[in-house]
Amino acid sequence: MASPLPAVHDTPDPDFAELLARRPHLKAHVLDGLVMDDVPLVQIAQRVGTPTWVYSAATLRRRYGALRDALAEAGLRASIHFAAKANDSLAVLRVIAAEGAGADVVSEGELRAARAAGIPAGRIVFSGVGKTEREIALALEEGILQINAESAEEVERISAVASAMGRVAPVSLRINPDVDARTHAKISTGLAENKFGIAYTDAAALYARMASLPGIRPIGLAVHIGSQITEGMAGYRAAYARVAELAQALMGRGLPVERLDCGGGLGIPYRDELPPSPAALAGAIKATLGPLGLPVMLEPGRWIAGPAGVLLSSVVLQKRGQNRRFVVLDAAMNDLVRPAMYDAWHGILPLAPDLLHAPLSPADVVGPVCESGDTFTRGRALPDLPPGALVAFLDAGAYGATMSSTYNARPLAAEVLVDGHRWAVTRPRQTHEALLANQLVPDWLGATA
Known part of the structure; x- marks a missing residue:
């Protein structure tokens, strides 16, 4: 794997205090160091080990509530369906489900996870270009x-499967509006060159065919133009205007x-971005x-779950x-x-209270995987x-x-949920x-020694 190019920024990186102020x-506790809600993170690291993912239930609830x-x-009249591809932890899904959210899934595994987490089937949307x-x-x-x-091919497949089962499938047609969301090329989904959706000019005829x-x-109709959108509302407005025009027709x-x-696709501030608000x-x-x-x-994922985890x-x-x-690092x-994959920027904070105020110097933070890209x-x-x-x-x-x-035969990391003073x-x-x-x-091949 080629080594990713360092991201170029016009402004200095936010310091530790600035990172904490926005989260x-x-x-930072004077004795306990970095604390998530009411739990010192060093306590989790010492008991569970590292690497470990830690999620804040309170943050999940707060961000879902802000969007709602x-x-x-x-x-x-709106419903929210959490994009399970962002985080399919059963505990995370359960927290969001309790707030009234549905789920947007793109695989059998995500559908089963959503149901196992208690999300009613009547709140689940199945998206994706390659449903079997x-x-x-x-x-x-x-x-x-x-x-x-x-796709037209998928419409025919859904019709065949549903007919064979004696069922009627509720189907929405995802259109590709050919709108630039001005996000990373690997997470753009609304351009004509992307694999997603029906070409706008073909959508009306296919919708009529679907009805027959x-x-x-x-x-x-459905539309999704990309992920981590931080460049204002222009892309959304252009896409939704096309949807409105087609729906009226x-x-x-x-x-x-x-x-x-x-x-x-609503973005979050990883560094010092100023993404649009709910x-x-x-x-x-x-x-x-x-x-x-x-x-x-709406089908948010990152906006709800991204800031909630470390x-x-x-x-x-x-x-x-x-x-x-x-x-x-061991991560x-x-x-x-x-x-x-994306040259993405993540804030990095030490957990120890003294290190949060110690002198700083430049460092390259890397992992132990045998790839230069592990940076x-x-x-x-x-x-x-x-x-x-x-x-x-x-x-x-x-x-x-x-x-x-x-x-590199590295086992998957542990996951922890923090809820107030409790964690598990x-x-x-x-x-x-x-x-x-x-x-x-x-x-x-014979028996092993």
Whole structure:
């Protein structure tokens, strides 16, 4: 894997105090060091070990509530369906489900996780470009709210599966509005060159075709233009305007349109970004789709879960290079792949109270994986971090654990949920024995020594 290029920023990195000021669930205690809600993170690291993912239930509730309230204050009939791909922890899903959220899923595994976490089938949306016949059948057996179809071929497949089962599938057509969300190329989904959705010019004809097929009940339109959108509302407004235009045309032809799926993608401030607020998104929806008078749906993931999580890690050693200081951690790109994959920036805070106020110098923070790309950051201002020092990667609650792997035969990290003063392990650390347990050696290769 090629080494990622360092991100170029026009402003200095935020300091520790600035990072904490924007994250109300984290605070620096004079004795306990870095604390999440009412739990010192060093306590978790000492008892559970590292690397470990830690999530704040209070933050999940607070951010879900902020989005829900913004939609209500805009006068929208709206439902929120958490994007399970961002974080499929059963504990996280259970917290959000208790607040009234549904789920947006893109696989059988995510559908089963949502149901296991207590999310009613009637609040689940199944998205994605490659649903198998098995997944479509499961969705129909469960009686989910809707399937978002992303191609003419998939529409035909849904019709065939539903007809064979004697069911009628509620299907929304996901359109590709060819709108630039001005986000990272790997998480842009609304351009014509992306694999997602139906070309806008083909959508009306396909919707009419869908209405004539057996086993399908067309219920509306869906759109999602990308993830980590921080460049204002222009992209959203352009996409929603196209949806509104198409919905009006369909209803003008006597075709049923029951609701509109607005997708997700609202960004969060990893570094010093100033992403649009939930109120701004609600305003964009109201201005473009509100006149239609239809219920709307949102599918946020990162905005709810991202700030709620941290990844705890221990320093293995500091390596002094010819011109650089390397801080080698026990967490690696197999745990948190976003820096290697997207050149993503994550705040890094030491847990110890004295290190939060110690002198700083540039350091490259790396993991132990045998890849140059296993680099979290370069030239970050950090204190001297001796072996055993503990650090937290901020804003790791979305696309962290769900994207992790066992590369280099490294077991999956543990997961913990903090709720006020209480905390519990919600996924034990994978053991090396479990890592090997499902592998088989053909008998013709002989017995091992």
